[in-house]
């Protein structure tokens with residue numbers, strides 16, 4: 001089959017197995033070139049097939065020689081379609097981990113169910129005994145709460161009043177104004193139910209009750225703060241409420257794990273091109289301006305650079321007895337994004353962006369390319385005219 005991208009807005013419904021595998025191998029190579037990390041021995045990564053979760057799994061496995069279990073949504077090939085990018089990414093990860101002599105397992109299913117948690121507990125008990133690192137990196141729009149049976153939807157909307165700003169169609173570079181109406185109370189609650197810390201707490205409870213969480217385990221999840229210009233849509237918006245809840249959950253978990261020497265943190269990450277961030281209005285345009293400035297300054301990072309730095313300089317730094325955190329107890333690896341000079345230059349660019357100068361003032365071309373690379377397209381040294389087999393097995397998958 002000759003596989004081409006098929007996009008609808010910020011969704012791409014096809015993925016290329018060889019391109020995805022090449023992207024994963026690049027991330028692995030990056031980590032292998034860095035100094036080794038005295039890190040976790042056995043890591044569970046929930047939301048492991050893309051973005052920050054995949055990069056954290058790679059950093060744990062190839063930076064610290066950890067055995068890993070990755071939990072993610074099923075995405076195998078069905079009918080005439082390709083498999084999902086997450087499926088191809090995971091196949092490449094599992095293959096490389098096994099070649100490196102690491103234990104590694106994929107568990108596919110809905111992370112939100114009790115059943116998936118019970119299967120993960122069983123798998124850990126059977127294969128690893130206990131895990132000493134749990135990464136929670138699920139990003140999605142819907143969740144059915146296993147206690148109430150209710151399904152909630154998350155929305156990306158401001159709170160209190162409508163919000164108008166510039167946005168871009170990253171396929172054709174057209175800049176326009178977008179106005180977003182405020183979220184209702186029900187929508188805010190739905191967003192907190194899906195993207196807040198409720199499910200993270202349920203995972204930690206299930207692992208503790210199952211006796212598979214090492215007493216001194218570390219657990220992390222991810223948050224975002226960002227600049228003034230995205231506050232209304234992000235941090236002060238419906239998703240920001242969910243992040244407030246997630247951050248409060250981290251504090252709660254930190255207290256619960258403290259007696260055994262365990263720890264829980266939220267890590268504030270940098271704005272990056274992922275499937276999730278491409279769905280947020282205004283943010284792709286901000287990322288394009290940010291990438292331009294950070295690349296020019298030589299401080300640009302992708303998911304893998306961020307996750308390696310999180311492990312090597314924060315969570316498992318040999319130079320610090322305690323993990324450096326901000327006044328809210330959060331780990332900050334958005335420090336370079338939030339630098340005063342970076343933000344000043346982004347704000348200056350922002351005021352001038354229009355359709356006619358977008359490619360000159362911002363790195364929209366880099367954004368667009370990275371978006372396609374998420375699905376294995378536009379990757380160097382791949383022949384996209386060649387016939388490829390879209391059926392790829394994930395070694396050691398439990399579905």
Ligand SMILES: NC(=O)c1ccc[n+]([C@@H]2O[C@H](COP(=O)([O-])OP(=O)(O)OC[C@H]3O[C@@H](n4cnc5c(N)ncnc54)[C@H](O)[C@@H]3O)[C@@H](O)[C@H]2O)c1
Pocket residue numbers: 046047048049050051052053071072073086109110111112137138139140221222223224268269270271272273274275276277
């Ligand atoms: N991308 C950014 O710019 C950015 C910045 C800071 C923080 N974050 C945060 O990082 C976290 C991860 O986001 P990302 O951008 O890496 O997302 P992503 O879309 O790249 O990855 C999401 C992962 O969640 C998994 N997933 C989704 N629903 C699931 C379900 N029901 N069951 C099992 N797995 C499921 C997917 O399979 C995938 O592995 C989120 O909390 C996000 O808010 C992202």
